[in-house]
Every structure is written in structure tokens, then in C-alpha cells.
Amino acid sequence: DQQVKQNSPSLSVQEGRISILNCDYTNSMFDYFLWYKKYPAEGPTFLISISSIKDKNEDGRFTVFLNKSAKHLSLHIVPSQPGDSAVYFCAASARSGNQFYFGTGTSLTVIP
């Protein structure tokens, strides 16, 4: 049972435009969400996170939005750069627990 879902396996965006990656979750106990970026043959690297007490968190070109009522979060990258091309995973956890649940990933390609 997939508690965290990324329904778009891939996304292509023109350089300089906005990339929007979406993530949905089913467990209302999740209160902490993270985005990771992964290049081929490398481990994922942390990108940005958001707590459920917020609806937005921004870090440079990356912004994560959280809609708790819809159980939906999104990662916005603007402007997109070719170096952003990678697989992006969203993850969710309940802070009271010790488990992180990952989505299946979205492969982003930024076209120069």
C-alpha cells in the first residue's frame, strides 16, 4: 500500500521555466515532508522539507507547498536549470515515529 504517491513518472521543462513536481499522501498522521534529489548511481541528497504547521517553505529557487486538507504537496523550481535534471523523491513521516515513506519518484529533465 503506497502511502506516498508521485503520479507523474517524468516531467520535461524548458530551461528558465518553472518545474512543478507533485506528491500526494494518504496517511493523515504524517506531519513532516521532505524532498530529495537523486542522480544516477548516487544516493539521494536532501533538498528541502516542510512541517505540517506551515503551508510553504522556500529555499532559493526551491519552494515546497503543503495543502493538508488535500493531502498534497508540491515542489516548485524556478527558474529551472539543466543541472536540475534528476529524479526527485518526496517523503513523508510522522515525527512521533521513526519511519520515512517515499514516493516512486519523478524524473525531471530540464531542456537547455
Added chain:
Amino acid sequence: GAVVSQHPSWVICKSGTSVKIECRSLDFQATTMFWYRQFPKQSLMLMATSNEGSKATYEQGVEKDKFLINHASLTLSTLTVTSAHPEDSSFYICSAHNRAYEKLFFGSGTQLSVL
């Protein structure tokens, strides 16, 4: 920042041999580490949760006798693929939970190729 070291990064072995992969948290103590497997163009698949000082918790469908996990200290977890076969060829990744940062930090992965 928190660093997780995983090695070897690449291993090639003959069918029937056992391979040990190490995962170390270099500058923090990790009571919990996770082991993942990734097939080409697929997502991270959680294999097991490794808790320091206790038995690992395996996900459904993962053979615990095949994939031996030891988490003997707060900074080291090992995954041993026993009697490896070609179908075990995959990219294995570990992660460590840093509670202070409320994040998972990942190792760089191990590409296992079984001939």
C-alpha cells in the same frame, strides 16, 4: 553537515559468494538506519529498517536470511548479501536517521553486479 559513508561503491562477484556492504554515519549517531534497493529506472524500495542493538525489521517479500543486517553500533550498519545470485544485482543504498536534523541522510550507494 551530516555525512553517511557507504562502501564499497562498486562490487563485482561470482555467483554463490557473499558480499558485505557497510554504512557509517560519520558525524552523528544513528539509532536507525535504512537499507534500500533500486533497480534501473525504478524507485527506491525499502528493504529493511535497522535498529541499533536489536534485530532488523524486514519489509514484506525481503528474505532476512538472504540479506543479513547488523547494526552493532550507533554509527555502523552492515548489509550482507549471502550466496549472491545474478538476480541480486542491483543498486543498494543505505540511509541514517539524524534526529537532530529530522532528516534522512543517504550513503552514495553500492552497485552490486553478480556474475
